[in-house]
Amino acid sequence: MECNNCSVAELKFDIKLEGETNLSLMDKVVSHLARRVMETTRKENRLFMNERGAKEFLDFCLHHMEPAKVLFRIDKGEWNKIEEMEQVFNTEWIDDVIRKELLGCHYQPIVTADGEIFAYEMLARFHHEDGTVIYPNEIFPAAKSRSRLYALDRVCRMAAVRHAAVLKDVKAFINFIPTSIYSPEFCLRSTTNLANELGLDPRQLVFEVVETEKVDDVDHLREILAFYKKKGFQYALDDVGEGYSTIELLADLKPHYMKLDMQYVQGVADDADKQKTALRFLEKAVEIGSVPLAEGVETKEDFDWLKQRGYQLFQGYYFGKPAKEPQGIVTVPV
Template structure:
């Protein structure tokens, strides 16, 4: 049975009121919503209700209460100011995207120093039911505002595994958001089951941590990566930020691959500062036994510089843009 985070269940709002004026209006609010057949529960200075009730409450709050003394949260998430509730309602469209799985995966090649395809990264592309494109900078903030990050992350992972099943003799890099996962054993079970059903060799899949440097709970990340390792999968860190600055921690996580972010790749052949970062990154990767991968390669000069220093894998428009079908390498200018 799926939890609310796996599926697109109806949102539950927990609204906290403070201040004499707001507290004096609680009974009236409860009676009003009950008259309209809306479910509402009162617990001390808090009101628990579903989305229709929250929409009704917001209008009343902004006009007749002290909104600066009202907070809300969704499904036991973080508390937010009431002024942010409108954004939750405006992004309801994300529910349909997730429920109907309105996305496809594109393949972007990852190549070796010999310019041979080593893997493809599976990149989700979202769209509305009418076919109009939804960009990543729209989809993820919308999912976060409605506490749908796990549900979105799950459908992306499942779609990526299905698309990876067509690949032969090369790996598939699949992104995931570690902060959206509550319990690896529970939340990742459907992903591993699907891979088994499709006959995908676990060694073919590389699960890539999205926004590595923003992960605060290292122990939780360690548990997720240990789960993947136990199931036979590999994993990658997409960037090594301040939270991963020590060799000891990297050695503990033991990533199979470490990605150098494109901001240090593009123009590295001519930029001494980027060169210093790239070399330090390379040294760390090799020291902990990880394969260094440079992403965002767009020119021959940057590719040659990184290759000569010892980078082993490369990704970027220089080799090929994301495409609906796995493409052979098409070197820019070749």
């Protein structure tokens, strides 16, 4: 059974009214919605309703109340200004994308220093029912607006596992957002069960923490990674750079792979500051027994510099762009 966060359940709006004018209109708001057969629960200065009721409330609020003194939130999330509610309604299309699983995966190669395919990163690609593309800079803000990040992350993980089943003798790197997982034992059960059903060797899958730099709850992340490790999977930290450099923390998490943020990779051959960061990163990776991976490699010069210093894995357009089918690398390093 899925929790409401991982499924596309009906949104529940919590609306908070402040100011004498708004509070004096609460009875009228409730009566107005009741006449339109829209159920509303009132508790002190708060109103609770579904999305249909919220749409009607917004119209009433903008015409008769003081919008600047009205806040709302969805399913106990963060409080937002009432004018942002329209964006929630405008992004309802994200529900269809998740419910109907309107997405696939592209494969981007991760190679060794010798140019051999070591793994593919599974990158989600989204589309509407008519086939038109939805870009990541559209999909994730929409999911955040409607509190669908949990459900979106889950459907992406499941799609990635299914697409990983076609790979032979190479690993699959699968992204996940730590904050989208409440309880590893519950939230990740469907992912691990699917991997087992498809006969995937757990060691073939590497779960990659998205936006490692932005992780605030390290204890929660540690719990998730411990779950993956217990199930036999490996894990990687993505976008590691100067801000995530506490060696004690990295040693505690013990990632199997550490990905150097592309901002320190691109142009590293000619930039002394980037070289310092890349070398510090490499030293830490070696110290804690993690495999160093440079992402975003686009030129032979950067690849050669990193390879000569001891980086073991590489990813970027120099080797291949994401593709619908697993491809060999376009440029064979010399």
